[in-house]
Structure formats: structure tokens, C-alpha cells
Amino acid sequence: MSQRLNEYVDEYQNLHIQANVLGQGGQGIVFRTKDPDLAIKLITDESGNPVTDEKSLERYSKRFKRVRLLPLPENLNISVPAALLQNNAGYVMQLLSDMVPFSHFWLDGKSAEDIIPDDIPEWLSGMPEDEAKKIVHYYRTGGLRRRLHALYKCASLLARLHGNGMIYGDISPHNIFISKGIEDSSIWLIDADNIRFEITLGDSVVYTPKYGAPELVQYKDCGRPSSDCHAFAVVAFYLLSLIHPFVGKKVDGTDEDDWANQENGEEDIEDCAYAGLFPWVDDQNDGSNSSDSGLPRSLLLTEKLTALFEDTFGKGRTNPLLRPTIYHWPEALAQAADMTIMCPGCSMNYYYDFIHPETKDHNCPYCKTPRPPILILDSYQWNGADKPLHLPSWRYVHEISQDTELTIPRRVLDEFEMLDSDIAELLISSSDNGILIKKSDHGKVDLSIASGSQPQHEFQKLSSQIKIDQMTPETQFWMFAQLNSPRLVKCMISGGSK
Incomplete structure (x- = not known):
């Protein structure tokens, strides 16, 4: 960035110095400052450069000020703009130092480097190393139980927001933060500048690629609670299963008849999937885009969660009104989290009543260790x-x-x-x-x-x-x-x- 020493001054003349980047998307970049409990959201243009022209500064300033005036519920863990920046479109927000984005649940380059061959247990020895590392990272970051509990807390946050007539607008793993410690599942939402009352026409469409509801990606709507529900469900399914709910065999190259390419011509096949033009990977009525990748859903999802995903990505894919509201998710996720146990042999979580098909007893589905x-x-x-x-x-x-x-x-x-x-x-x-x-x-x-x-x-x-x-x-x-x-x-x- 062109700013000298990456220094930013806010409207109250406070100086903020950029530290590590937390996330970057189409709308901007979020980074920590030298103050461990403060972060900055900086709006960037299509080339990734900070927005500094006077007309844009005035427009974004009005937008950020409007967010600060919204009637948000008390004690809601959402980092709203605390101070606007001078000479840059952006703002300062609170972000506790011991929090990390949901994206840390997925294996990245650094996390993969931290897993050496000796860290891969014997029960994963028959799996390709890169896939085995994903599983190791899965249980190192808290496994199924921590993910279910984190999602329950996130859904509760969104339910309070929806209950007050507002939508979040841009749910993604980069905007949801969780406490770094495994035993703590405090959840915060950042990027609050997209929060607004429901507007169905005449406003800009905001979403993060891969997570936007089909009606947003196809420019048929401008966002409402049902759009939030789709994005949340994508995050939830992806987080639990390690695969995107719409990246099946039509997308990953395992579709033998290559029908999708014929139907959609030159249009990017992944873009078609993210736009909701294909069935989801576990569609009960259409297996044309099914997938055996990721963790087995039978080991991850209760009956209630399976029904919620099916209703969201099945009939809710083409009809947003048929999607479950966000109020259905918190209790279902909490109930699921409360029925998981940790295997003393491999540290994976599974549901306590699982009967192993080989032992016909309560053994871990991953390593066969007897239930503790x-x-x-x-x-x-x-x-x-x-x-x-x-x-x-x-x-x-x-x-x-x-x-x-x-x-x-x-x-x-x-x-x-x-x-x-x-x-x-x-x-x-x-x-x-x-x-x-x-x-x-x-x-x-x-x-x-x-x-x-x-x-x-x-x-x-x-x-x-x-x-x-x-x-x-x-x-x-x-x-x-x-x-x-x-x-x-x-x-x-x-x-x-x-």
C-alpha cells in the first residue's frame, strides 16, 4: 500500500499502524493494528488499491455512519465502526486479540507445514498425505463438537439480528471470528458495514464468492434474511464436511457424461455451481451432482441438521421462501454438539450412540477405539x-x-x-x-x-x-x-x- 509506514489516522486524530492481515475480499481488506484489540476495515477498488477519492470517501462515510445509528440489540457481538478513517474509505473497529476467523478451521499452507509425517496417525496411513493432513487439522482445531458449538453461537447472533428486522448481508468464514482457545467458543461478527434493513430492490448486491445465495449471484434480489440463511448454511456445511455443498461431480471433473459443460457452454462450471444452477451434493431427489468427497455426512449430521440442509439447498435453492429461517438452526446445532464425544484414541469427535458396523459395538468410527x-x-x-x-x-x-x-x-x-x-x-x-x-x-x-x-x-x-x-x-x-x-x-x- 502507498500509505507511509501503513499508518492511518481516524476522525478523532488517533494514529493506527497496520499489523497482520486478517482477510481480504472483493470489498476490501481487514487487518489488525498495533493495538491488539483494534482492527481496520479498508475499502479497496477492483484492483485492490485503497479508495481515496473525495466522492467515494463521502459516500462510504455516510454508509458507515448509518450503520452506527442502526438499532442493534444490546450486547450483540458485532464489531461496528468505532471511528472513521481520514483520507481513506474505512473504519476502526474492536476485535479482541485472542480471536481468529472461521477460515482457520480449514487447512492452509502454514498449518500444513506444521503437520509433519510423524503427526499422521496410523489410522490415516492409507490416505494421501494432503487429505490426511486435513483430518489432523480438523481434530487439532476442536473437531466436530467445537464446529457445531461455534455454528450454534453464530446462528444465535444472526437470529437476534434478524429478530430486530436487519440482515447481515455478507456471511463468510472471513467475517465470523472465534476465540483462539479450544475451550472457548466466543463468537464475533466483523464487517458490519453491510448490515441494513431488508431492501429487495434498488440497492447493490453484496456477497462473498462461493457463499452468496443463488438469487444474489443471479442478480434476482438484493438480499433479505433468507439470503443470510443460505450463506450461513454454506459456511456450516463446508465447515463440518470439508466440501462445498455445490461442488460435486459436475464441478470436480468426475462427471462421466460431461453434461454440465455441454449445457453451459463457455460459462465457468464453478460459477454455475455457486449460482445454484446445479443440485447440491446430497440432494435426495437428484444425484446428478453428488459427491463422496469430504467427511461422511452420516457421521456429522443429526436428523434435524440433515433436514435443515436439505430444505435450504434442495427446494430452498430455487425458492428462497422455502428455506428454514435462522431461528431453526441454533437449537439443532446445540443439540448435536451436546451428543458428541471425543475418542481417546484418535481425538476425533463422533455421536455417542454410533455402532461400528464391523465390531457391532460402541467403537470410534475412525480408529475403532472403544467408547470411553x-x-x-x-x-x-x-x-x-x-x-x-x-x-x-x-x-x-x-x-x-x-x-x-x-x-x-x-x-x-x-x-x-x-x-x-x-x-x-x-x-x-x-x-x-x-x-x-x-x-x-x-x-x-x-x-x-x-x-x-x-x-x-x-x-x-x-x-x-x-x-x-x-x-x-x-x-x-x-x-x-x-x-x-x-x-x-x-x-x-x-x-x-x-
Whole structure:
């Protein structure tokens, strides 16, 4: 860039010095500054040069100021323009130093260099090295569970935005940021200058290539909540499966009859796919663009998630009104995340109830390691002692090892709410001496505990902590939780040492 020393001055005369680039697209470039908690979005022209002409500066200045005046919900993790730049079209925004874009979930050159041949485990030895490295990077970055949880938090953010009548406009892995630490899944959205109220006609079309809804790519619409839903679903499917939902055999060169090239002439085949002109790779009614690439979807998706993807990319491909709204996604993703366990042999995540076709038992689908001891919490709606228990409202499953403390979120003990379902309510740990249940410092749910296999046992109120003697490999106990909706929770540790 031509700017001396890459220095930028904002409207309040603060000096910002460019640091590392976080992402670059058709609209501009985002980079950190020497202040670790600040970043700059710089608008660039088609050649990638900063926009500096007076007329454009005035136009973008009005746009950024308009975003700052939008009635965004309180405590929404979106980095809005904090200060506009002088002499450049761009702005300063908050971005915490310990966050990375969603794009870090995909293997890049640097990450590939960090994986040496000795890092590739034996169960991946029959795979080409570049493909094996993708799997290693997959579990190093948190695996299936972390991706599901991150997507649930992102969908919750977008749901709050849509609920206030606004759309985000440009969802992509470069605009969604997550905490760098594996144990933390805080999510922020950047590039807020595209946020606006729904406008269907007479405005510019904004999207990131590969993620834009078909109606945007085909210039049939200018963007609405359903367009956000398509882009989010593309990010989600791509993130979980490692393949783009529309890059199947018509695109990757494995289509034997080469029909697509004949039909579309000189038009780029990938552009046709991203424009939604072909069926998606797992279309239940049309296998002409199917794909066996990526991770097996049967190991990644629950029935609810499969239905959401099918409705979004199937009938929703050509009819945006038939796509599921963003409100369908958070609970489905959280439920899926809460049923995954980590294999102690290969560190991959899989759903706890998976039965390996070869062993006919609960073995890891990747390396065949037996399932570890797990904690299972089945949360039932409580309608009174004279009413039967129906199917669980929520199921939480997690691997549990000696002297490891698990944090139980509120969604297990109460109705699912996007704003507070992650709040820690309980801490549960297992040891040779029994099971220790502690109330979290942030917990608000009133809890009572009863040991034994039947819920008729006497319940003891949990004020601080309670210890339950662990007598068998299939230890059971019960919890009664009261906050907004009473819950009876059946708790079991399965697979413990005998």
C-alpha cells in the first residue's frame, strides 16, 4: 500500500499502524493494528488499491455512519465502526486479540507445514498425505463438537439480528471470528458495514464468492434474511464436511457424461455451481451432482441438521421462501454438539450412540477405539408426579474421566434460550471416591439431587455441593431443576471401571 509506514489516522486524530492481515475480499481488506484489540476495515477498488477519492470517501462515510445509528440489540457481538478513517474509505473497529476467523478451521499452507509425517496417525496411513493432513487439522482445531458449538453461537447472533428486522448481508468464514482457545467458543461478527434493513430492490448486491445465495449471484434480489440463511448454511456445511455443498461431480471433473459443460457452454462450471444452477451434493431427489468427497455426512449430521440442509439447498435453492429461517438452526446445532464425544484414541469427535458396523459395538468410527466412559443427562419436562415422562426434552452426553470436571450448561436444566443457554449451572466430576456435583458461581437454577436408579428417592437440595458414592459401572442419580420450566433429569455414568 502507498500509505507511509501503513499508518492511518481516524476522525478523532488517533494514529493506527497496520499489523497482520486478517482477510481480504472483493470489498476490501481487514487487518489488525498495533493495538491488539483494534482492527481496520479498508475499502479497496477492483484492483485492490485503497479508495481515496473525495466522492467515494463521502459516500462510504455516510454508509458507515448509518450503520452506527442502526438499532442493534444490546450486547450483540458485532464489531461496528468505532471511528472513521481520514483520507481513506474505512473504519476502526474492536476485535479482541485472542480471536481468529472461521477460515482457520480449514487447512492452509502454514498449518500444513506444521503437520509433519510423524503427526499422521496410523489410522490415516492409507490416505494421501494432503487429505490426511486435513483430518489432523480438523481434530487439532476442536473437531466436530467445537464446529457445531461455534455454528450454534453464530446462528444465535444472526437470529437476534434478524429478530430486530436487519440482515447481515455478507456471511463468510472471513467475517465470523472465534476465540483462539479450544475451550472457548466466543463468537464475533466483523464487517458490519453491510448490515441494513431488508431492501429487495434498488440497492447493490453484496456477497462473498462461493457463499452468496443463488438469487444474489443471479442478480434476482438484493438480499433479505433468507439470503443470510443460505450463506450461513454454506459456511456450516463446508465447515463440518470439508466440501462445498455445490461442488460435486459436475464441478470436480468426475462427471462421466460431461453434461454440465455441454449445457453451459463457455460459462465457468464453478460459477454455475455457486449460482445454484446445479443440485447440491446430497440432494435426495437428484444425484446428478453428488459427491463422496469430504467427511461422511452420516457421521456429522443429526436428523434435524440433515433436514435443515436439505430444505435450504434442495427446494430452498430455487425458492428462497422455502428455506428454514435462522431461528431453526441454533437449537439443532446445540443439540448435536451436546451428543458428541471425543475418542481417546484418535481425538476425533463422533455421536455417542454410533455402532461400528464391523465390531457391532460402541467403537470410534475412525480408529475403532472403544467408547470411553460417558456422562448421560436426559432432561424431561416435569408435569407432576402423576404425569408420565415422555421423550427427553434435551440430552447431554460427554466423555468423563477420573478427576476431570465437566461444566453443565443451563440448556440441560431449563428451556433452550439463545441468550443464556451456555451459562454454567453445574460442575460434575468423577473419581474413585464417587461423583461430586457442585453448583456454579453463575448458576441460577434451583437444584435438588437424589441418588439411586429410581426418581422416587428422597431429594436433597443442592446449596453448594453434594457427593454421590459411585458403586457400579452404570451409576445413576436424579436431579430436579426449577427455573422457568421444571425439569427432571436422569443422570448416568456409563462405561466406568468395574
